[in-house]
Amino acid sequence: MGLMPADNGLLRRRKRIDRLFHALCFGAAGLGVLLLALFLYKVLIDGVQRFSWTFIVSNLSSRPGRTGIWPAVVGSTYVMGLTGVISVPIGVAAAVYLEEFNTRKSRLTEFIQLNIANLAGVPSIVYGMLGLAVFVRWMALKETVLSGALTMSLLVLPMVILITQEALRAVPKGYRDGSLALGSTYWQAIRYQVLPSAAPGIFTGIILAISRAIGETAPLIVVGAAAYVSFLPHSLDDRYTVLPIKIFDWAGEAKRGFNEDAAAAILVLMIVLLVFNSLAIFLRARARSRR
Amino acid sequence: MAFASIGCGHGPDVTGDPIAAGTRTQGEEAPFGGDLLVDGSTTVFPVVQQMGEDFAGVYPDVKVTVNRSGTGSGFQKFLRADIDIAAASRSIDPNEDAALRAKHIAYIEIPIAYDGVSVIVNPQNTWADKLTLSELARAWTSRSTVRYWSDIRPSFPRERVSFYGPTDNHGTYEYFTEAIMRRKNDLREDCQKNQEYNAVIQAVSTDKDALAYVGFNYFDENKQKVRAVPIDSGNGGVEPSSETIANGSYSPLSRPLFLYVSKRSYDTKPQVKAFVWFVLGDRGEQAIADSKYVSLPKALRANVAQNVMAEKTGTFFASVRPGSRLDDLYSRVAHD
Numbered sequence A: 001m002g003l004m005p006a007d008n009g010l011l012r013r014r015k016r017i018d019r020l021f022h023a024l025c026f027g028a029a030g031l032g033v034l035l036l037a038l039f040l041y042k043v044l045i046d047g048v049q050r051f052s053w054t055f056i057v058s059n060l061s062s063r064p065g066r067t068g069i070w071p072a073v074v075g076s077t078y079v080m081g082l083t084g085v086i087s088v089p090i091g092v093a094a095a096v097y098l099e100e101f102n103t104r105k106s107r108l109t110e111f112i113q114l115n116i117a118n119l120a121g122v123p124s125i126v127y128g129m130l131g132l133a134v135f136v137r138w139m140a141l142k143e144t145v146l147s148g149a150l151t152m153s154l155l156v157l158p159m160v161i162l163i164t165q166e167a168l169r170a171v172p173k174g175y176r177d178g179s180l181a182l183g184s185t186y187w188q189a190i191r192y193q194v195l196p197s198a199a200p201g202i203f204t205g206i207i208l209a210i211s212r213a214i215g216e217t218a219p220l221i222v223v224g225a226a227a228y229v230s231f232l233p234h235s236l237d238d239r240y241t242v243l244p245i246k247i248f249d250w251a252g253e254a255k256r257g258f259n260e261d262a263a264a265a266i267l268v269l270m271i272v273l274l275v276f277n278s279l280a281i282f283l284r285a286r287a288r289s290r291r
Numbered sequence B: 001m002a003f004a005s006i007g008c009g010h011g012p013d014v015t016g017d018p019i020a021a022g023t024r025t026q027g028e029e030a031p032f033g034g035d036l037l038v039d040g041s042t043t044v045f046p047v048v049q050q051m052g053e054d055f056a057g058v059y060p061d062v063k064v065t066v067n068r069s070g071t072g073s074g075f076q077k078f079l080r081a082d083i084d085i086a087a088a089s090r091s092i093d094p095n096e097d098a099a100l101r102a103k104h105i106a107y108i109e110i111p112i113a114y115d116g117v118s119v120i121v122n123p124q125n126t127w128a129d130k131l132t133l134s135e136l137a138r139a140w141t142s143r144s145t146v147r148y149w150s151d152i153r154p155s156f157p158r159e160r161v162s163f164y165g166p167t168d169n170h171g172t173y174e175y176f177t178e179a180i181m182r183r184k185n186d187l188r189e190d191c192q193k194n195q196e197y198n199a200v201i202q203a204v205s206t207d208k209d210a211l212a213y214v215g216f217n218y219f220d221e222n223k224q225k226v227r228a229v230p231i232d233s234g235n236g237g238v239e240p241s242s243e244t245i246a247n248g249s250y251s252p253l254s255r256p257l258f259l260y261v262s263k264r265s266y267d268t269k270p271q272v273k274a275f276v277w278f279v280l281g282d283r284g285e286q287a288i289a290d291s292k293y294v295s296l297p298k299a300l301r302a303n304v305a306q307n308v309m310a311e312k313t314g315t316f317f318a319s320v321r322p323g324s325r326l327d328d329l330y331s332r333v334a335h336d
Helices: A005-047 A053-057 A070-101 A107-119 A124-138 A145-169 A173-181 A186-214 A218-222 A243-251 A258-290 B018-027 B045-058 B071-079 B094-102 B133-140 B171-181 B197-206 B216-220 B242-246 B263-268 B270-280 B282-290 B298-309 B326-335
Strands: B035-040 B063-066 B085-088 B107-121 B162-166 B192-194 B210-215 B254-262
Touching: A005 A258, A053 A070, A053 A258, A070 A107, A070 A145, A070 A186, A070 A243, A070 A258, A107 A145, A124 A145, A124 A218, A145 A186, A145 A218, A173 A186, A186 A258, A218 A243, A243 A258, B035 B045, B035 B071, B035 B270, B045 B063, B045 B085, B045 B270, B045 B282, B071 B085, B071 B094, B071 B254, B107 B171, B107 B197, B107 B216, B107 B242, B107 B263, B107 B270, B107 B282, B107 B298, B133 B171, B162 B171, B162 B197, B171 B210, B192 B197, B197 B210, B197 B216, B210 B216, B254 B263, B254 B270, B263 B270, B270 B282, B270 B298
Parallel strands: B035 B063, B035 B085, B162 B192, B162 B210
Antiparallel strands: B085 B254, B107 B210, B107 B254
């Protein structure tokens, strides 16, 4: 079949569609970055003159321009640290059980698995209601660091479990079989072969889960994170506030000037987020190089 | 409206003018610590936050927590004895009062300031020189047939009105509907309700045909962006200002703000008692002025302080119509 002029036209049309598709995909990829850049630009413009070391380490105040953010930074770090301490061991253990020990899938474990997958998609406010009913009221933990961290643990657990499971699944079956063939127990095979190989993946999961949790506002408002505290939380039964709540609060204040404080607090939140993430990335890199 | 005076505590450790008590303790060594928990109205929050902040400056060992869950939620927490003080942008309602009585939770009611609700329009709106109460009611009621400005008053232009206001969890919403429509929750459906007052201000500043209402302090901070419509309740148009709110001429859209203090906390936690007297003192006054709320007149403040001194519990305002003056109520109580 020779190339007819009509075919040439068809080819041009197909090429045009190809270029259009390319441009559309580029636009889709660029849109997110563009919006993020715009947002960052706006936040920087608004927040940069308020952003300083003094702002970070000063107490909260009702006077815009004089307020700091330190109690919220400490509160966020405290709640998130505690959330990690609670949710990571439980999450990893649950994932190990579901992946490694649960070889003959029973109805019950499949039911658990299905529920975990569903829980990962539940809106965060629902966890807030749950935390309010169970931790704050029923267990009478009041509106403290502990009840906040427990609620946030519920929120991140499904994600930690699912991603840890993915990581465990990626470990070649030969590692387990080899280890077991050499006479090790399941515990030894998991502890010395499987978990170390899965560690980078697990750390990625924790990064994602904590990154999500650190910006969460809704569930913490429901379980009663305060809008103002005059002190730094240092025990489990202290009241607390967190960064996103202060940002939310300041954005709605009548007094002018709090807008700039909110923008500066967003910058602080982003830095805290970066610190958390780089820590996890560092741990991941170390786990990888050890292998 | 009876108030039972439970016990006869010793009152705060002051001599002479009780109002000065709050400031008197400033220079002294802080004799106590412990926690002080306040929750309630979003409207009252900025004031209480500043009071708490300044109080913690004087008593650094006291752990002050102030939250803003809303007036209703604040009373719920008060009922569970989770907090020492409930901040409220309206007086306690009879149901809440009954629930507290049932649980034997006595409270001291402290009006701390006045706030106004401002009806606002876009600065380019040149026609709405003032609005009467019946015009407002006609425009805002849920059964309203008003679509154009000319429906509110025939001399207004035939432009579609866009309505804005806060969401119904705000005390301001409740107060506005009760003051204007004389009924709870009676507000037109097509009003664009927003959780944040700043969003309402933003919308009105860009919409020539907007009609909205916000707390007075939000208007006061945004005088370049929006204009407040004078309200005519029979004596000509009155603009909202500190003066008209304080002297009662901006009626019925001015309201008292309250703190409800747990009697048990007041008796057993010295930091709570100290905070109450701090609030009634000069630093409390300052916080009220800084947040653009309106201080109670001096005579009334003295009245309030005397009631707290006598540790009178219960509410004075159980069935008060919006727009009533605290001065009148207190003088009536005094004559009982």
